[in-house]
Amino acid sequence: ETGVTQTPRHLVMGMTNKKSLKCEQHLGHNAMYWYKQSAKKPLELMFVYNFKEQTENNSVPSRFSPECPNSSHLFLHLHTLQPEDSALYLCASSQDFAATGDGYTFGSGTRLTVV
Amino acid sequence: GEDVEQSLFLSVREGDSSVINCTYTDSSSTYLYWYKQEPGAGLQLLTYIFSNMDMKQDQRLTVLLNKKDKHLSLRIADTQTGDSAIYFCAVSSKAAGNKLTFGGGTRVLVKP
Numbered sequence: 479e480t481g482v483t484q485t486p487r488h489l490v491m492g493m494t495n496k497k498s499l500k501c502e503q504h505l506g507h508n509a510m511y512w513y514k515q516s517a518k519k520p521l522e523l524m525f526v527y528n529f530k531e532q533t534e535n536n537s538v539p540s541r542f543s544p545e546c547p548n549s550s551h552l553f554l555h556l557h558t559l560q561p562e563d564s565a566l567y568l569c570a571s572s573q574d575f576a577a578t579g580d581g582y583t584f585g586s587g588t589r590l591t592v593v
Numbered sequence: 594g595e596d597v598e599q600s601l602f603l604s605v606r607e608g609d610s611s612v613i614n615c616t617y618t619d620s621s622s623t624y625l626y627w628y629k630q631e632p633g634a635g636l637q638l639l640t641y642i643f644s645n646m647d648m649k650q651d652q653r654l655t656v657l658l659n660k661k662d663k664h665l666s667l668r669i670a671d672t673q674t675g676d677s678a679i680y681f682c683a684v685s686s687k688a689a690g691n692k693l694t695f696g697g698g699t700r701v702l703v704k705p
Contacts, residue, residue: 577685584635
């Protein structure tokens with residue numbers, strides 16, 4: 479499978495649950511990103527990884543915990559979320575941090591609903 | 594840091610041209626992009642322009658870049674109902690370590 483794949487596509491979880499979002503890319507990219515998209519803030523950059531190392535954490539609450547075991551996989555572990563965390567979570571990847579005409583490649587997202 | 598602004602909404606009749614505008618603040622911007630997001634989907638790269646160009650045409654899409662005014666636009670010719678979506682402008686700038694900064698998106702509604 480090519481491109482960026484995110485699973486699950488939809489997730490409903492209670493505030494006391496623990497769940498994980500998965501992102502996988504088969505593009506040979508070295509940089510991966512988590513974004514949150516909601517009606518209040520269209521695209522919020524959450525975390526950035528480059529060659530498996532976290533290079534950016536944009537003041538994200540600790541109830542969101544990213545993991546990048548290798549350059550192809552990125553996880554977002556969720557625990558004790560709040561209803562305001564309901565949003566579309568998008569994963570993206572890029573070759574590295576050098577700007578090119580390819581930009582970022584996005585997955586289709588996971589629609590998260592916290593009840 | 595970089596700031597990228599877009600208008601929220603555009604309504605256009607089928608067959609007309611659409612023009613979506615974007616302004617940015619960082620003059621060290623290198624690549625500038627337009628992405629399209631359809632309902633329930635991720636962002637899809639439509640086209641890009643390098644900062645040493647003024648215009649780029651790709652089939653129905655025309656990108657115009659005014660570096661002096663830090664203004665980017667996307668023109669869609671012969672707009673179709675399938676063009677209804679949210680369009681995001683994104684800018685890569687050296688000041689931001691070449692990471693992309695996205696605008697808030699413009700929702701385009703094409704009326705038959």
